[in-house]
Amino acid sequence: MRYSLRSLLISIGFLAFALTFAKLFYSWAGPVIxxxxxxxxxxxxxxxxxxxxxxxxTEADVSMWRYQRITSxxxxxxxxxxxxxxxxxxxxxxxxxxxxx
Numbered sequence: 286m287r288y289s290l291r292s293l294l295i296s297i298g299f300l301a302f303a304l305t306f307a308k309l310f311y312s313w314a315g316p317v318i319x320x321x322x323x324x325x326x327x328x329x330x331x332x333x334x335x336x337x338x339x340x341x342x343t344e345a346d347v348s349m350w351r352y353q354r355i356t357s358x359x360x361x362x363x364x365x366x367x368x369x370x371x372x373x374x375x376x377x378x379x380x381x382x383x384x385x386x
Contacts, residue, residue: 318352318363323378326365330373335365 322338330338335350342350342365352363365376 318378323363323376326373326376328373328375332367332371332373335373 318339325338326335332350336342339352343353344351348367348369350365350367352365353361361378363376363378366374368374
């Protein structure tokens with residue numbers, strides 16, 4: 286009985302650590318933007334429409350939103366640019382962190 290309780294407590298502790306690490310990593314890395322969502326982007330979408338589609342950006346200012354992306358094979362930024370009326374103008378998914386494929 287004592288051994289089983291000890292194993293259970295160790296397992297719970299490890300799970301809590303893993304979940305905390307995953308949450309911290311996600312808040313740093315941001316969500317992975319799947320290609321199926323990128324294909325739905327089109328010029329003229331409002332910022333609210335983009336937010337509903339992709340979620341909250343990692344960084345945002347008046348004319349540019351940035352999503353940080355990390356997958357198992359690459360890492361980089363996904364930048365969206367808005368015109369003076371707040372409508373999506375274009376996006377760039379080509380910049381990668383140095384040292385990553």
